[in-house]
Amino acid sequence: MVPVFIGTTFLIYALVWAVPGDPFEGKCGERDCPESYVSAMRDKFNLDDPLVVQYGKYLGNLLQGDFGLTSAGLSVGERIAATFPVTLKLALVALLIEAVIGITAGVVSGLRNRGFLDSLVLVSTLFLISIPVFVTGYVVQLVFGLQLGLISPTVTSPTIGNLIVPGFVLASLSMAYVARLSRTGIAENKRADYVRTALAKGLPQKRVVGVHMLRNSLIPVITFLGTDLGVFLGGAIVTEGIFNVPGVGGLVFRSILTKDGAMVTGVVTVLVLVYLLMTLLVDLLYAVLDPRIRYD
Amino acid sequence: MTDQMAVLAADRPRGLFGDAWHELRRRPLFWVSVSMILLVVLMAAVPTLFTSGDPGLAQLSRSRQPPSAEAWFGYDNQGYDIYTRVIHGARASIVVGVLSTIGVVLTGATIGILAGFYGGWLDAVVSRVADIFVGVPFVLGAIVILTTLNAGGDAGPVRIVAQVVLSIAVLSWPVAMRIMRSTAIAAKQQDYVKAARALGAQPRRIIGKHMLPNCVAPVLVYSTIALGAFIGAEATLSYLGIGLRQPVVSWGVMINSAKDYLRVAPHALLFPAGFLTATVLAFVMLGDAVREALDPKLR
Numbered sequence: 001m002v003p004v005f006i007g008t009t010f011l012i013y014a015l016v017w018a019v020p021g022d023p024f025e026g027k028c029g030e031r032d033c034p035e036s037y038v039s040a041m042r043d044k045f046n047l048d049d050p051l052v053v054q055y056g057k058y059l060g061n062l063l064q065g066d067f068g069l070t071s072a073g074l075s076v077g078e079r080i081a082a083t084f085p086v087t088l089k090l091a092l093v094a095l096l097i098e099a100v101i102g103i104t105a106g107v108v109s110g111l112r113n114r115g116f117l118d119s120l121v122l123v124s125t126l127f128l129i130s131i132p133v134f135v136t137g138y139v140v141q142l143v144f145g146l147q148l149g150l151i152s153p154t155v156t157s158p159t160i161g162n163l164i165v166p167g168f169v170l171a172s173l174s175m176a177y178v179a180r181l182s183r184t185g186i187a188e189n190k191r192a193d194y195v196r197t198a199l200a201k202g203l204p205q206k207r208v209v210g211v212h213m214l215r216n217s218l219i220p221v222i223t224f225l226g227t228d229l230g231v232f233l234g235g236a237i238v239t240e241g242i243f244n245v246p247g248v249g250g251l252v253f254r255s256i257l258t259k260d261g262a263m264v265t266g267v268v269t270v271l272v273l274v275y276l277l278m279t280l281l282v283d284l285l286y287a288v289l290d291p292r293i294r295y296d
Numbered sequence: 297m298t299d300q301m302a303v304l305a306a307d308r309p310r311g312l313f314g315d316a317w318h319e320l321r322r323r324p325l326f327w328v329s330v331s332m333i334l335l336v337v338l339m340a341a342v343p344t345l346f347t348s349g350d351p352g353l354a355q356l357s358r359s360r361q362p363p364s365a366e367a368w369f370g371y372d373n374q375g376y377d378i379y380t381r382v383i384h385g386a387r388a389s390i391v392v393g394v395l396s397t398i399g400v401v402l403t404g405a406t407i408g409i410l411a412g413f414y415g416g417w418l419d420a421v422v423s424r425v426a427d428i429f430v431g432v433p434f435v436l437g438a439i440v441i442l443t444t445l446n447a448g449g450d451a452g453p454v455r456i457v458a459q460v461v462l463s464i465a466v467l468s469w470p471v472a473m474r475i476m477r478s479t480a481i482a483a484k485q486q487d488y489v490k491a492a493r494a495l496g497a498q499p500r501r502i503i504g505k506h507m508l509p510n511c512v513a514p515v516l517v518y519s520t521i522a523l524g525a526f527i528g529a530e531a532t533l534s535y536l537g538i539g540l541r542q543p544v545v546s547w548g549v550m551i552n553s554a555k556d557y558l559r560v561a562p563h564a565l566l567f568p569a570g571f572l573t574a575t576v577l578a579f580v581m582l583g584d585a586v587r588e589a590l591d592p593k594l595r
Contacts, residue, residue: 004424004428007424007427007428008428015440016444126577127577130573130574134531134535134551135573138551139569141558142558142562142565142566146558146559233433234434234435237435237439253439256443268432268440275433276431
């Protein structure tokens with residue numbers, strides 16, 4: 001995990017600072033930046049050192065919790081702290097929607113193999129997989145926001161209620177995968193011996209499905225959901241852009257366009273860290289859910 | 297007993313792909329997706345077959361006119377004919393999709409089969425490098441790569457397309473590599489590989505002649521679905537304004553320029569979005585059908 005973290009952040013760091021052209025071009029309005037400003041800035045961001053040394057210094061500061069300053073003098077750490085909770089909230093809403101709808105659809109269709117509901121779920125997941133997120137976003141915004149007027153087309157204040165629609169859009173693609181995964185799981189476990197035993201004992205159907213089958217079928221789904229939270233945090237750029245959510249995605253997109261290297265590396269570092277932590281968490285959760293897996 | 301054997305022998309034994317083809321031929325979903333794909337490929341190859349208009353002709357006098365008899369899909373903000381541009385936009389989208397898939401599958405599968413076959417330090421290094429690339433969220437990584445590449449300023453159509461293909465391939469090869477690696481590791485344990493090795497076959501021959509034909513199916517399924525996904529990814533990047541851009545015409549570029557006029561001219565966004573979705577859908581459906589046909593367990 002540590003090598004991966006270092007590798008990924010180094011990759012991003014190298015890419016961001018390797019942008020050809022002067023990183024401080026246009027930072028001083030219409031005229032060229034004065035020589036003293038540029039040299040002070042180059043000194044501050046260690047740009048005269050070799051890349052590896054630069055990165056080493058950056059990492060050293062990072063380990064002390066210092067994300068550094070942007071070229072405009074703002075604290076990167078503070079900006080991240082202001083926007084990250086919004087994106088986290090959005091990602092959690094999306095994850096909840098995805099889990100509830102996806103698992104329900106998957107279980108229902110898995111139990112009735114080859115029926116009408118099963119076909120319906122298969123066809124709708126096919127559609128959800130095919131529609132790019134920004135198309136879903138704009139169609140939802142157009143139909144429900146502008147034409148029917150049911151929702152506000154942009155998120156004015158990021159409360160949970162306002163984030164439901166963007167969360168739904170963000171979740172739409174993964175929802176289809178969750179439904180398919182849980183459908184396969186249920187269909188595989190339906191004829192397992194332990195299910196037959198449970199039914200033979202006279203347990204009600206609800207308990208057999210809800211406790212016995214779900215616990216065994218949902219292991220791959222949990223893995224998917226865990227890694228998905230990391231993906232949501234990093235991939236919310238498009239959704240946040242459409243609905244104007246003031247989150248990390250908009251921040252990082254703007255900083256990339258304005259070549260604000262310190263901000264980009266800071267945000268990406270946080271996102272990669274979250275992603276790796278989620279992967280670790282999922283691995284640990286595995287052992288809890290499936291006693292056959294043991295980490296010694 | 298002999299009767300049974302005669303019955304079995306009457307059907308000439310088919311390989312995995314013969315079986316799969318036999319299975320596929322009977323599925324309506326397969327034919328629907330194949331005909332949709334053929335139509336889009338035809339649009340990409342000979343756009344003049346469908347329209348005689350000029351995709352670069354913009355007349356501000358007809359800006360944002362809704363669909364009518366002479367312009368089926370209406371005009372966009374710049375006064376471009378949307379129908380003509382949608383037809384001409386197929387080429388860029390398909391080219392990006394096909395080239396990135398070829399890039400991803402060739403690099404990923406080659407590295408994967410070598411890592412799986414040789415194992416040891418090669419496998420360890422390759423897997424860690426793949427972990428690093430998977431750790432970067434796709435959209436974020438693509439934005440960073442493309443802004444770095446775009447910084448060069450104005451570029452011709454070829455360079456713009458090449459940049460997008462490159463960034464998709466760089467961020468996606470680990471998936472193909474992981475799929476190939478796990479199948480290669482499983483295949484390495486099989487008796488036919490051991491037999492070939494015992495007969496003194498060179499590693500190159502074992503990989504090329506024995507393992508490759510037996511490992512290619514999962515990657516093939518992945519590549520069909522990935523082709524659709526990459527077309528969608530291209531559109532997403534172009535929509536963000538960093539992927540394809542003028543003078544290249546693509547569905548993503550059209551959606552990007554239409555998004556600011558969503559309220560007054562929704563048709564300018566909905567038609568390219570519809571074509572985009574239908575194309576991605578066709579590839580995903582094809583991938584689904586191929587997977588079911590290639591996986592004996594699902595029959």
